Amino acid sequence: MAHPPLLTVDALHTHFQRGSETIYAVNGVSFSVQPGEAVGVVGESGSGKSVTMLSLLGLVRGRVTVRVARAQFKTWDLTRLSRRQLEDVRGRDIGVVFQDPMTSLNPVMRVGDQVMEAMLAHQYAPPRAAFQRTLDLFREVGIPDGATRFRSYPHEFSGGMRQRVMLAVAIACEPELLIADEPTTALDVTVQMQILSVLQALRARRRMSVVMITHDFGVATNFCDRIVVLYAGRVVESAAVSDFLARPAHPYTRGLKGSILEIGSRGRQLNPIAGAPPTLTAAPSACTFAPRCPYALPRCDQELPLLRPFNPGHEVACHRAEEVVDHVG
């Protein structure tokens, strides 16, 4: 692409220490986000989706080691920033929306104050301007009668309304990148659609990049330009949505697609992936998906498949991708 990427991550490793065990949560994840692009990071629970993003922002806690060859956001090397500088980047240049708006907002602070707080903490605007802007943001995310709702507390809001507040907080300083960590998972389906359309509108209006972490294919494929599939802390496939839908090249991605039930597919057999994800207590030395893979060869148990270009804009980490993609099954 012509522009340099907004965010480039190269070989991110995050390991947790639990007792005498090491949990290899993220094992060499690489991806990039272009300006204005929406990237969907999908994978099942424990695949390292959230930990990847939290590691980049310095938000993982506990006994943890984060190693990364390169983590560049705009012109900053995220690994070189001091704690103070990183605090400044979070919330100002990178906004974050979390899964559960019930527990993410401060229950004893008025919702309007929480939006203003974001701007005041980063000296984005003086108080009077921040107040006006809060009202504008409330209108933009679809909170009616903002002047009144400004004074409400989170418990007076429904889940959907709270998530709108979270969105307003996250975009208050006009970040260039918004990380949405399962933003609709805790909401019911009709509200999910409302939140997604608000998010879509926000994104379109400001050409903001979005990293959408989700396990919902529908959400990912509707909202995003590109999908990154994580499995056991590694990227197994990265493709534009059209390629992802039409020509999935990794057996895991195919398996995921085969295990989704769609309306109007009565009588179709569901093909769940056999087995369970690996336990992540050892660093991967072979294909982590091989034990569950219908295409596995002896080679897959010995050699770690690296993420390699497959087609333009389509990368995959599988020894047999060429055969998999053409296999009708």
Added chain:
Amino acid sequence: MMEVPATGAPARGAAIATRASATRRAWSRYRANPLAVVGLIWVFLFFLLGIIGPWVAPHGYAQTNYLMANHPPTWAYPMGTDSLGHDMFSEILFSIRFALEIAIFASLAAFTLGTVLGLWAGLQGGLVDTALMRVVDFFFAFPAYFLDLILVTKFGRGMGPIIFALAITGWAGYARLIRGLVLGMRDGEMVEAARALGSSPLHTAARYLFPNVVSNMLIALAFGIPGDLTVQAALSVVGMGLNPPLPSFGNMIAAAGGNILGYPWLLYWPAGIFAVTLLSFLFVADGLQEALNPKGGY
């Protein structure tokens, strides 16, 4: 979600009403406890006497009248006089003031120190937490009263040293309480979201953690004040409290014990008022507990 009103003006009122009703709900829970209400009235009276006492006292606290020593109550000495001819009524009024000053300043100092250190320990975790909590363990393990005696012996029996001693032995409880509450929230989503917004640890503590536990801390403070009143009196009982002629309930009660048959008013007035006061403070604290934290104990 609530009905969104169409117009601004009544809606603003509605939003304020919901806020007011939270306070009103707490107050109605408090009012439902008659002991707490009676306690609050007495505590209020006690504070009032503490404030105006020095101006309404008919005699000075150090003023003696040997001709009138050990005199039963009269119009000039409404609660009688002690063996030195001090007016018991004036003594009690001044005692209220000094006792309140000591208990409140000592509790506030302990509260502040404990809150800051406990927040720090809870939020920081790791070595800071371990080290601070071992210090807290030490203060819990070491008899507080004994340490108070040592500190007062070392630094003197004035107002300042006693406040200092009570604060030193009192902070650990607040620290342990708030540290536990913070631990419950530290890895929660609210703190994670705050950090994701770029909130510094100090900012997180001041704007997110403390406001969420302030009611628990106030309840602890309400229990702490009568505790300090008791210890302050207990110091006087063994002769290590406020230096005479500064009056204190402990001094009066201890001195009266020997003359209980001859001059009972010397014991009944201070002991009665002090006992009722302690009970009232505890009832108030209990009522606050139910009103602010109806779901459970702290």
